[in-house]
Amino acid sequence: xxxxxxxxxxxxxxxxxxxxxxxxxISEHNRxxxxxxxxxxxxxxxxxxxxxxxLEKSRLLSDRFSAERPKGSFSTLEIQRTxxxxxxxxxxxxxxxxxxxxxxxxxxxxTVV
Amino acid sequence: AQSVAQPEDQVNVAEGxxxxxxxxYSVSGNPYLFWYVQYPNRGLQFLLKYITGDNLVxxxxxFEAEFNxxxxxxxxxxxxxxxxxxxxxxxxxxxxxxxxxxxxxxxxxxTVIx
Numbered sequence: 001x002x003x004x005x006x007x008x009x010x011x012x013x014x015x016x017x018x019x020x021x022x023x024x025x026i027s028e029h030n031r032x033x034x035x036x037x038x039x040x041x042x043x044x045x046x047x048x049x050x051x052x053x054x055l056e057k058s059r060l061l062s063d064r065f066s067a068e069r070p071k072g073s074f075s076t077l078e079i080q081r082t083x084x085x086x087x088x089x090x091x092x093x094x095x096x097x098x099x100x101x102x103x104x105x106x107x108x109x110x111t112v113v
Numbered sequence: 114a115q116s117v118a119q120p121e122d123q124v125n126v127a128e129g130x131x132x133x134x135x136x137x138y139s140v141s142g143n144p145y146l147f148w149y150v151q152y153p154n155r156g157l158q159f160l161l162k163y164i165t166g167d168n169l170v171x172x173x174x175x176f177e178a179e180f181n182x183x184x185x186x187x188x189x190x191x192x193x194x195x196x197x198x199x200x201x202x203x204x205x206x207x208x209x210x211x212x213x214x215x216x217x218x219x220x221x222x223x224t225v226i227x
Binding site for chain 2: 055091104
């Protein structure tokens with residue numbers, strides 16, 4: 001499968017715990033995005049990488065959230081001290097230089113209990 | 114500021130009938146417009162896009178969309194609906210310059226009734 005891959009697909013965690021999600025973009029896609037989708041809403045932009053550089057961050061990305069893309073390939077999104085309001089689907093997308101459209105992974109559904 | 118409106122939360126259509134899912138947008142500059150479909154507990158699948166040129170664009174699974182600059186709309190259409198088209202549809206916009214990310218509408222749930 002050469003699509004965007006996200007791991008894990010589901011994560012249940014207790015409030016206050018840290019969680020980390022991984023995204024493997026389509027090979028050679030230099031642009032990588034993280035979005036968050038809550039029930040009944042469209043995806044909302046969190047952050048954007050071009051290669052290893054994090055170029056844009058939304059105001060939604062509080063200081064408890066951090067994202068990395070150390071070698072310009074896979075990316076991780078970490079949430080520290082999770083809160084119930086962090087419960088959502090976290091979507092990763094990638095886009096190549098020659099593409100105008102982004103391709104999405106299947107998402108990681110986070111439930112904070 | 115960029116924004117997308119999908120005025121209908123829910124659209125019901127009988128199988129075999131034409132369907133339309135509405136989308137209007139607000140963007141600074143020229144828009145890149147997209148439609149994505151989402152099945153339960155899945156990510157978003159790209160359907161089609163408008164970048165430039167012909168206002169009627171065709172995409173996957175028989176879907177098409179019409180770009181109307183004066184009405185700032187990008188409605189999704191299909192001549193004959195299938196039960197398998199039942200899903201959540203999202204319209205998204207990205208300005209041609211500036212922001213790199215997509216701005217999404219709140220989605221429209223399409224139900225095709227057998």
